[in-house]
Amino acid sequence: MAQPLHPAHRLSDNSPTAGRMPSVLLWAGAAIGSLVMIGALALWFHYGSQVFFEMIRTGLAACF
Numbered sequence: 001m002a003q004p005l006h007p008a009h010r011l012s013d014n015s016p017t018a019g020r021m022p023s024v025l026l027w028a029g030a031a032i033g034s035l036v037m038i039g040a041l042a043l044w045f046h047y048g049s050q051v052f053f054e055m056i057r058t059g060l061a062a063c064f
Contacts, residue, residue, distance in 0.1 A: 044052060
């Protein structure tokens with residue numbers, strides 16, 4: 001007789017870290033994103049907006 005591919009009842013994970021992994025990944029992503037934004041703002045204030053606009057203009061000129 002053929003067996004079903006999935007059990008009738010789901011296996012539950014009763015470990016202490018069962019529901020923490022998505023939360024940890026979310027917080028880690030938010031922390032990395034925050035560090036990138038802080039770094040970009042620090043470079044913006046250090047070098048000024050002119051450097052960034054020149055880089056964008058040069059990039060567009062290289063594309064066209």
